[in-house]
Amino acid sequence: MTKTAPGPLTGIRVLDLTRVLAGPTCTQMLGDLGAEVIKIERPGAGDDTRGFAPPYVPNTRESAYFVGVNRNKKSLTVDIAQEAGQKIIHTLLASCDMLVENFKVGALAKYGLSWEDLKAAHPRLIYCSITGFGQTGPYAARPGYDSLIQAMGGVMSLTGEPDGLPQKVGIPVADLFAGLYGCIGILAALQHRNATGEGQRIDIGMLDTHVAWLANQGMNYLATGENPPRLGNQHPNIVPYQVFATEDGYIVLSVGNDPTFKRFCDVTGQQALLDDPRFATNAARVENRALVTDTLAPVLKSRTTTDWVAALEAASIGCGPINTLAQVFADPHVQARGVVVDMPHASGETVQVIANPVRLSATPPTYRSAAPLLGQHTDEVLREHLGLTIDEIATLRAARIV
Template identity: 65%
Template structure:
């Protein structure tokens, strides 16, 4: 497949992608979806670690579904960065790029002449983004960072789980994903800065920083009170009722975010007497008396099936939701209407299903141009296109195991 240079708002920008596994590839896939030409650099023979995170495999390939979910709209080139020739070739390729994204250990790329300081000295317009567990500075900078470790260190696990039970991580690797999203935001801000000044800069993203920033209302609760928030399971720390309830055939989420809605709920379901009780009249009172609220509502909710409740709540404009499995998510009419599952044509025939890009734009937005690449699939084409190499030169590099 060819790259459509006119596709997306970031068309015309080239990204040198030295990332692997999750946080970095999340960032570079977003850039690729929005039109950037992403050159994914991988180790000869093995490639991105996540290719082997399987089963499950992408049907018809040797790659894990994990890899496929993070690497569309990229072209794969294999480079042996452990060799001096490979390092020199990487530096030549970077000269033709606008952005470099990497998630090596702090200082590792400097040994190859590919650190920010080395490249910035000769290519001051380059935007260089580093994604690590703990950032480029501070006492933990040299340490490796992994999602569950960062969820634990960053406080998320202390907030997640049932009261009195074990701390839990989330079901998806949120600190990796947050780091990738913040990296993309930082790169876009750096592009605007370069537009104004002509200079690139180093964007330093730490997973721990993004985890702490993502504590949001719970972090502010601690800063305001000096008290560690309790684990509340599926309940909301400052809004009640905003939680899971049992129904006649399963469970659902009831979300009542203000007093007017709670009053409407009570009137709609024969519970007007609750509004005569000072424990229920205001949200502040309900937070202080959350056990009484749960005890009052649970017998009511469990009397009818989930579908009945969803229909009745929608008629009263009150928030309610089923707790969907992924099968139900991907069959949901709203998800389907928003094209959140996309089929990308494969060069070998057929298609591969991937998750859709969530940013909608009124003009040109995300596109799906390239299937997740096979390892080194575009090596020859990229060396010819970007560096103008001839076929014999490429063959010699391969013979010397540089590519």
């Protein structure tokens, strides 16, 4: 059932000049938290991801990609290349709290919509720009793409088998992290504005955010000056913490400390390993990674995945199967957490979307409207926010401004 209770950002209005994934991820999060998000799209075309199909949502011509990151938004088609279209945007900004955009650096200046153009007239405006490389630096003008950022940000050098090719992550993590960091920045800027009345510019570069989440691997490099090698499914700092083959498939084993390794040896009948200094501590196991792996591989191969998961979980040892997406969405825990939400769509169909993972006890995310049809709310927004008449809207539409 669609939830309609107010969210923590109820009363906040966002002008959304984003497309594809990084920007829409950010603005969908704001919408889930209760903000009114007005998504500006090109007349006749819309967000690029409307064309990223198949697959389509069942019984519609809406791409699954677009529907996944554009709920809780109103679609207003405006040609910002035309002066009349720019006037519409400028008028809307008078009642907006935030503008989020992911155009190339400098692209909005030709429409009078850059931060520099707007900050004097709208001193309370929070203006978030999400680009590949940020607003400054030698790469600022370059376009940013997820796989490019994964490559340049170092993650691909860390991902893949030691003797194989560098690999990107199977989902567009560079886009997603940039969108989430953008949302974090916006919420911080909103808190500042609530305290001071002052808006500000937020500069999110995908490469910056990618480097930021190198986490322990980035710190390993800074501490040693050595490039971490690709380890496949193994952990750079903990052993055994990896994938092992079982009798009928695979299991992920996560032995996070020495007491857990002792319990693991007890469950698997390998207590003798605890007397071997090469196995006795995590530091020793990291130094003897290949030996540990070769020793444990036939042990894990001796039983099925289901058997191992049951036995290891009973001893509080981190482990789990490697699920397909079908298994993920059928998992009883995933289902109990309500990770899939059914929403009515303007096509007349009910669409399934992945729920917002932020669980707030007092003001949970809301699911008010599924991703809009192209231009679905154009008349509504122009009437309610600009006060235009039906005839005035018809004139704009005839001129292909909206």
